Amino acid sequence: MASAEPPLCIQIKPMREGTLEFEAKRAVLLQSFHDKVPPEYRLPQDLLTNPPNDVSDIPRSCGILSDWEIEITENYDAVGLAETIASRKYTALAVTTAFLKRSIVAHQLTCCLTQWLADEAIAHATQLDSYMAEHGKPIGPLHGVPISIKDHIPIAGTFSSQGSLASLVKDNKDCQMVSILRSLGAVFYCKTNQPQTLMHLESDSHWGRVLNPFNIKLSAGGSTGGEAALIAMRGSVLGVGTDIGGSIRGPAAFCGIYGFKATSYTLPMERLLAAPFAAELNVLCSTGPMCTSIRDMDMFMRLMADAKPYLLDPRLVPIPWTGLQTSLGRRRLKVGIIKNDGFIEPQPPVKRAIKWASDLLSNPKHADLLEVKSFTPFAAATAWSKIQRFYWPDGGSLVKSALLSSGEPIQPLSDRIWQEAEPAGMLTAESVNNFRRERDEFRLEFARAWEEQDVDVVIGPAFVGPACAHDTAFYWTYTSLYNLVDYPGVVVPTPLRVESGEQYDPGYTPLSEACRAVRRLWESENFEGAPLALQVVARKYHDNQLFGALGVLKDVLGLP
Known part of the structure; x- marks a missing residue:
């Protein structure tokens, strides 16, 4: 049987097929999405059939957006959009319409969406404009700002899932984070694609496979890959993701945007999943913003802290937000440079990005600010x-049993992620408890090693490479490490891209068999054009200090 290809979308590598019954249900779901999109918003079929490797500029050049819609979607971050709407330069409706159009163009090129909420978003934006006309002021600091949301996060009146058709549910109320954003004036206009099981560093759900805008033969990352691709295409300026192994930071790095994983339970987490996630018995999930500027991350965190979500959720830690205004005192910021993690040597362009940052930070003119x-x-x-x-x-x-019972195919990376744990089967409560002791002992040793090396923050890779080829996201060690110890981390884009002909150093010696495999992956694919990003990490609960450090680093590194 022929695979039911996602309507509208480029899909350059087939995904595994399910049963006839599953594929029929999936086809109905995809067709319902297709039917919502006006013909005038659709790209030519010959472009979708024969796309270029780099599709990032097509939204600007395709003719679907007007000049002012291009200006709205390209020239502002979320802070800037909020200011232009508050000053009445643009209406909420104009901004929402621009992002609705750009997001659906981005979807056709990358398969980044799961739901396109045009009618709901237009109705909400119209209400916000009426409020502004009547009261002469915005309803809140995010008045009219369109915000994209990862698929599994509940928005009232929409569907959510854990990356499979079997897990699809209708949500009748907002989760706490969405409720806060809505109260501040945000407009929700789309939900974004993620992986089957939510546990891949590639987003490959029943909606299709998300492509990297800068090289569609590469992954956009996971699990918040739809968000990353959408923001990289300027179909969104601010989105919300979650992270239990690199799910914000990996996609942000793959697509060259900003992404922040906060320390767990410093941001609202209530009802982010329809069912409990067994992984969280020992590895805590976190959430955070994905966006185009440092100040957008800072604004998001400040607004969440100001809402005092801990009053309704006692799991949350009530830490006031000082962010970019955090004082680091008079001493120099101590920055550790990670060239490799002792396990996997980064691929050549990532090593080049590390050297770029290290050279800038080590410049003698910054000696009064930084100790590197x-x-x-x-x-x-x-x-x-x-x-x-x-x-x-x-x-x-x-x-696995839920997927098999529904007839859904198990994708290659799903098979991969549980191969270490599958032989042990269902653990006893005692075994899970012993895992907790292992985890906590590791955290203590990690903290001691950090203290012995005497740094405030570290900067290094966010992944073993720039991005990965489809179905090859095997090693997340550069991000999952910080989920295990629960340290906050920010991915920051650099101005660098992968260049043609980059090779491993002649003197390269593999650090492990995984390291050797990573080299083979590099030599089997063309990564040209992929963005290069780095990760900055601080100690647990030092989220403010991390942003205080970013306030110093952004000027030295020239970050927006």
Whole structure:
């Protein structure tokens, strides 16, 4: 049987097929999306059939957006949009319409959306404009700002899932974070694609596979890959993702945008998933913003803190937000440079990005601001071995059986993610409890090693490479390490891209068999044009200090 291809979207690598019944249900779902899109918003079929490798400029040049819609979607971050709407330069309706159009163009090129909420968004924007006309002021600091939301996060009146058709549910109320954003005036206009099981570094759900806008032969990352691709295409300026192994930071790095994973339970997490996630018995999930500027991340965190979500959710830690205004005192900022984690040597362009940052930070003219030193993360290989087992205390059996019972195909990376834990099967409560002791002992050793190396923050890779080819996101060690120890991390884009002909150093010596495999992956694909990004990390609950450090680093590195 021929695969039911997602309507509207480029899909350059086929995904595994399910049963006839499953594929029929999937086809109905995809057709319902297709039917919502006006013909005038659709790209030519010959473009979708024979696309260029780099589709990032097509929204600007395709003729679907007007000149002023291009200006709205390209010239502002979320802070800037809020200011232009408050000053009445643009109406909420004009801004919402521009992002509705750009988001659906981006979807056709990258398969980044799961729902396109045009009618609801237009109605809400119209109400906001009426409020502005009547009261002469915005309803809140996000009045009319369109915000995209990862698919599994509940928005009242929409569907959510955990990346499979079997997990699809209708949500009748907003989760706490969405409720806060709505009260501040945000407009919700789309939900974004994610992986089957939510546990891949590639977004490959029943909606289709998300493509990297800068090289569609590469992944946009996961699990918040739809958000990353959409923001990179300027179909959104601010989105919300979640992260339990790199799910914000990996996609942000792959697509060259900003992404922040906060320390767990410093941001609202209530009802972000329809069902409990067994991985969280020992590895805590977090959430955070994905966007186009440092100040947007800072604004998002400030607005969330100001809402005092901990009053309704006692799990949350009530830490006031000082962010970019955080004082680091009079001493120099101590920055550790990670060249490798002792487990996997980064691929050549990532090493070049690290050198770029290290050279800038080590410039003698910044000696009064920065003390730069080498840093090696503690026991990265051990952490990777542990966390792969911690994620699946049931051996992956529950999600696997749900997929099989629905006739949904198990995608290659789903098979991969539970291969370490599957042989052990369903663990006992005692075994899960012993995992917790392992985790906490590792955290103590990690903290001691950090303190011995005497740094405030570290900067280094967010992934073993710039992005990965489809179905090859095998090693997340550069991000999952910080989920295991629960440290906050920010991905920052650099001005660098992958260049043709980059090669490993002649003196390269593999650090492990995984390191050797990563080199083989580099040599088997063309990564040209992919963005290069880096990750900045601070200690647990030092989220404010992390942003205080970003306030220093952004000027030295020239970050927007």
